[in-house]
Amino acid sequence: MKLTCYPFDLLFSEVFAVSSNARTSTEVIYVELTYKNFTGYGEASFPPYMKEKRNLNLAFLKKLDLTRFESPFEIKNIWEYMDQMSAGYLPAKCAIDIALHDLLGKIAGLPLNKQLGLYSNKPIETTFTIGIGNSEFIERQLHKSAPFKKLKIKLGADLIYNKITIEHLKSKTTKPFGVDFNQGLANKEDAIEMITFLNSMGVLYIEQPLPESLLDNFLWLKDQSPIPIFGDESFQTAADIIRLHTYFDGINIKLMKCGGISKALEMASIAKNLGLKLMLGCMAESSCAVTAASQIASLFDEVDLDGNLIVANDPFTGIQIIDGIISANELNGCGFVKN
Numbered sequence: 001m002k003l004t005c006y007p008f009d010l011l012f013s014e015v016f017a018v019s020s021n022a023r024t025s026t027e028v029i030y031v032e033l034t035y036k037n038f039t040g041y042g043e044a045s046f047p048p049y050m051k052e053k054r055n056l057n058l059a060f061l062k063k064l065d066l067t068r069f070e071s072p073f074e075i076k077n078i079w080e081y082m083d084q085m086s087a088g089y090l091p092a093k094c095a096i097d098i099a100l101h102d103l104l105g106k107i108a109g110l111p112l113n114k115q116l117g118l119y120s121n122k123p124i125e126t127t128f129t130i131g132i133g134n135s136e137f138i139e140r141q142l143h144k145s146a147p148f149k150k151l152k153i154k155l156g157a158d159l160i161y162n163k164i165t166i167e168h169l170k171s172k173t174t175k176p177f178g179v180d181f182n183q184g185l186a187n188k189e190d191a192i193e194m195i196t197f198l199n200s201m202g203v204l205y206i207e208q209p210l211p212e213s214l215l216d217n218f219l220w221l222k223d224q225s226p227i228p229i230f231g232d233e234s235f236q237t238a239a240d241i242i243r244l245h246t247y248f249d250g251i252n253i254k255l256m257k258c259g260g261i262s263k264a265l266e267m268a269s270i271a272k273n274l275g276l277k278l279m280l281g282c283m284a285e286s287s288c289a290v291t292a293a294s295q296i297a298s299l300f301d302e303v304d305l306d307g308n309l310i311v312a313n314d315p316f317t318g319i320q321i322i323d324g325i326i327s328a329n330e331l332n333g334c335g336f337v338k339n
């Protein structure tokens, strides 16, 4: 198998702000793996709050020699080889893992969800994410979210902003919504104040209200909260689930955090067996990685795969969202085509 990789900058159609940063672009790497007449594609994304950096992941990818493997059917051996090369570099490994799964489906002549036995005719709803911004911004986003049945609202450290924004939202829509703090609240007192308020507003769930460093507070919060609390930044790998599963009600699994489809499947199985609710999320990514993630979406209780919708220069075409439902296509492999 032959590997090529190159950097690319995804440009956003407008500013996207969460509790830690606001930005108008995201750095990614694309990989292309060729095997016989087939080409598999993969993507690694690098939002600024991630510890992983693009230049180092690109250097790691350029050191890989995948010509030593006969076919993409050796995913397990390829993972062993990558992990022996170096620990970490999970976005780069994710890109390889997506490309390998894309090849598997293309060789088999099947969409990956069917090949993995994860096909479901049950409609899969995805949430529409609304970032942090002023009231005009929120209204513009609400207008954009019209086809979606569920929303995810980003909030942060400012309790007044949080309350005004949710009250504004509730005056404009009756759609169910979850809230993601991206570790934004300062302490457990602020968290419980927000949880009490959000419960009165009918919120579905709360995601990562506090920094991962305030671990013990999560145990206390889970005990106090009438609303399910999902961990996102606190979880990266399967080992984190074993360590932290009693601290949260649910887990947000993202291909970029954990290392792709192989690892997300492993984590979903462990988390479900330990009684956690499952959310499938994404970073700001193009239709390449978002569509790859959609192939395993039937395993999850909550799906948040809208990271590609803000991208103005998406080099791939994949899933379409129709009336808030992920409309799967019948393309072989991960379900995307390079434009």
Ligand code: MG
Pocket (backbone or CB within 6 Å): 180, 182, 207, 208, 232, 233, 252, 281
């Ligand atoms: Mg999150």
